[in-house]
Amino acid sequence: xxxxxxxxxxxxxxxxxxxxxxxxxxxxxxxxxxxxxxxxxxxxxxxxxxxxxxxxxxxxxxxxxxxxxxxxxxxxxxxxxxxxxxxxxxxxxxxxxxxxxxxxxxxxxxxxxxxxx
Amino acid sequence: xxxxxxxxxxxxxxxxxxxxxxxxxxxxxxxxxxxxxxxxxxxxxxxxxxxxxxxxxxxxxxxxxxxxxxxxxxxxxxxxxxxxxxxxxxxxxxxxxxxxxxxxxxxxxxxxx
Numbered sequence: 001x002x003x004x005x006x007x008x009x010x011x012x013x014x015x016x017x018x019x020x021x022x023x024x025x026x027x028x029x030x031x032x033x034x035x036x037x038x039x040x041x042x043x044x045x046x047x048x049x050x051x052x053x054x055x056x057x058x059x060x061x062x063x064x065x066x067x068x069x070x071x072x073x074x075x076x077x078x079x080x081x082x083x084x085x086x087x088x089x090x091x092x093x094x095x096x097x098x099x100x101x102x103x104x105x106x107x108x109x110x111x112x113x114x115x116x117x
Numbered sequence: 118x119x120x121x122x123x124x125x126x127x128x129x130x131x132x133x134x135x136x137x138x139x140x141x142x143x144x145x146x147x148x149x150x151x152x153x154x155x156x157x158x159x160x161x162x163x164x165x166x167x168x169x170x171x172x173x174x175x176x177x178x179x180x181x182x183x184x185x186x187x188x189x190x191x192x193x194x195x196x197x198x199x200x201x202x203x204x205x206x207x208x209x210x211x212x213x214x215x216x217x218x219x220x221x222x223x224x225x226x227x228x229x230x
Contacts, residue, residue, distance in 0.1 A: 004160075033217065043161075043206065043220040056217060090160055094216075104149060104168075104210065106218060108161040 002027065004093050004109035012115045013081050021076040021112045025093030031055075032074040033094070033106060034066065038087035046089075049074055050096050081116045088113050119144040123207050123221035130197055130228050138192040138224045140181075140207035148209040150174075150183055150190040151218070155204045164192075164205070197228045 005024045013019050025032050034046040045058040049068035063079040072093075078085055092106040124139040142148065149168045153161040165174030170185035179194045190207060207221040 031216070035218070042222045043218075045217040045219070048217060058217070092161075092218075104212060104216070105151075105163055105166065106210075107163065108153075110160040 004091055004107055006089075006091050006109040006112050008112060009110070010113045010115070012117065014117055015081055015083060017081050019078045019081060019085075019114055021078075021089050021091075021114070022073065023076070023091030023093075023109060024073045025091075026107055028095070029093035029107075030072050030096035031094045032068055032072065033092040034074070034076050035090045035092065036060075036087045037090060037111070038084070041087075043090070047076070078114070083116050086114060086116045119148070119209060119211065119219050121207050121209055121219055121221035123205075123224050126204075126223070126225040128224060128226050130226070132199055132228055132230055133196045134228075136192070136194040136197045136201075136226070138205055138207075138226070140190045140192065140221060142188050142190065142207075142209050144188075144209055144211060144219075146211055146213070147185075148211045150181070151208045151210070152179070152181055152190070152192050153206045153208060153220075155206065155223070157203070161206065197226070199228045199230055202226055202228045 007022045031050040037043050048056040066076040068074045088111045090111045092108045094106045120143045151166045152164040154164045165176040167174040167183035173182045181192045204223045204225050206223045208218045
């Protein structure tokens with residue numbers, strides 16, 4: 001069974017540009033979560049999508065946004081990139097709805113390393 | 118707010134030594150608790166979990182018991198191997214409207230032959 005996949009593996013952008021990161025969840029999972037792993041700041045929750053809608057958001061500015069598509073894959077967009085946005089961005093997926101309550105586990109992809117110069 | 122505190126690393130052990138990585142949490146209600154492991158250059162892998170007080174999660178020789186009275190979820194392994202070298206993250210999630218994982222800062226484990 002395929003795990004969570006993310007693309008691209010690495011992304012290099014300059015300040016002020018926009019970055020788009022992509023995530024495909026495990027088959028059967030309808031929830032997607034995004035986390036940022038920045039050096040010295042640990043793992044921080046960014047966004048949660050479930051059934052195509054944004055359900056929860058972490059303490060990040062509005063230039064961090066995303067969406068979830070009908071096939072449950074997801075995009076994370078970061079606008080007006082700043083140097084401190086350089087980090088590993090991890091996507092995770094889980095079951096949604098009632099299945100989430102009985103078997104709550106998040107499975108992570110390998111991440112996208114974003115470097116802003 | 119909710120938080121997770123882990124012991125500072127790195128933890129350096131010889132092969133076959135006993136491992137303990139301390140984890141304590143602060144949360145309202147009854148969160149679920151997790152240990153994730155991150156090998157160099159990779160994403161996070163779920164190592165084990167516990168969903169209620171006194172539950173013991175176990176996997177690959179690792180164990181952790183959900184202790185509500187001490188708000189702890191310490192990770193233990195009786196005999197570590199070089200291949201266990203990685204960063205270990207303790208995390209909690211509340212089964213309410215948020216479902217987000219709140220992570221500790223991670224503890225790097227280095228096992229020497």
